Amino acid sequence: MQEKNLSPEEIAGQELLDKTIAAHGGLDTWNSFEGLSYNLANAGKNLYQITQLQDRRTYTKSDDFEIGFDGKVAWSLPNAEKVPGKSAAFYYNLDFYFAAIPFVLKDNGVNVFYDGETTINEKAYETLKVTFGSEIGLTPEDVYYLYIDPSTSLLEILTYSVSFFDKENAGINSAKVYSDWQEVDGIKMPGSMRNFAWKDGVMGEENVNYQRVFSDYKFLKSIPDNSIFEVPEGGLTENI
Template structure:
């Protein structure tokens, strides 16, 4: 990826795993989050109001890493991500997955990984969980779209687009629907154009709920996918992800955990 920061990469594997999901665009470069935190912020913008409602960009960038347990369909995956450079390590009973800064890897293989690819999967949950903070990455364009009404409820609306040189799917469009009183993210809708560029339509939605304060940052502990048609939230697709034991880390003692172990398969991140 050409930018120093990582922007969103759509992960669309509903055809392969019977559910809809997205993924943010992976990065092989170090992220200078200190620069983001020290940069002059327009606190009056809707994006900054949203970020401040979740704890503020300076609080987010003050940490080195984040870890948590993800439960989905009765299975648990431990995930650790370095916020500064986006290296990652994931472990379940069936596999280990990681990103060492240059290559994504899996052990023993990728057969049980969503998307069948470590590059496809290693940062999926981190990026969903990292919204709205990660929308401060260079090349991300946030536009205040005013008020929207979804299923009879008013929301402040942010439209997210990307510069033409950002990531693998700059055609993607995202909408964040914020509680008008708290400015907290409640609904995220998105296009899915990674596999088919002509399919850049808003056709999926994800709800953020059951927020919990973790070390000064408001974190959702439940993400659920819904059908999205003509600006309306439809039925749940029964794709629910639950996050627990969320912890922000001031340091990561054993950085070798990100390195590809012997016997793993690897995929380069360009």
């Protein structure tokens, strides 16, 4: 199979992504683990999540619901009414994916472009634009922009579109600010992700209802019990 000819923007994008991943701990270190678990607090709610890093099966438990992905379908118990977005398919890997950037941007079907230097709140950043192949996931129309601190090569701001619910009007109107980095088994993971309004390149007011606080990160050499990902009796399924 003939390899795709990369544009100069793609070549520079991959170089910057590789530099960023190295600053976050390195892809070899990330790939040496089978699983990742953590606790997450958001808007007064607490949950536990564990993800199989190679095939992305997940299990999440909160006081109000359980959701998971068994490799084929997303599921919820007792139902998805109290799940963010009221959809297990939408939410099952949402927090994991944002926390696991930049590493997950090495997945097949992810396109990365260097988008120049950007100034936000009087600070200069190196910028990556991320798009997805048409066969990737439920929302290949999503677009991300990563704003990387040039002095540390760490991800600091991420802006993104959400096309899951409305593909025709999925503009970029949110920004996540990463902070409180924690080094866990050689990998830098965010302790906090705060959401801000975003419009025309300007960051607005913070939406405190969407602040994520992570704790108790654990990288796992093996998953203790893989049955945790399977659809439980009574679980409601959604196709992926």
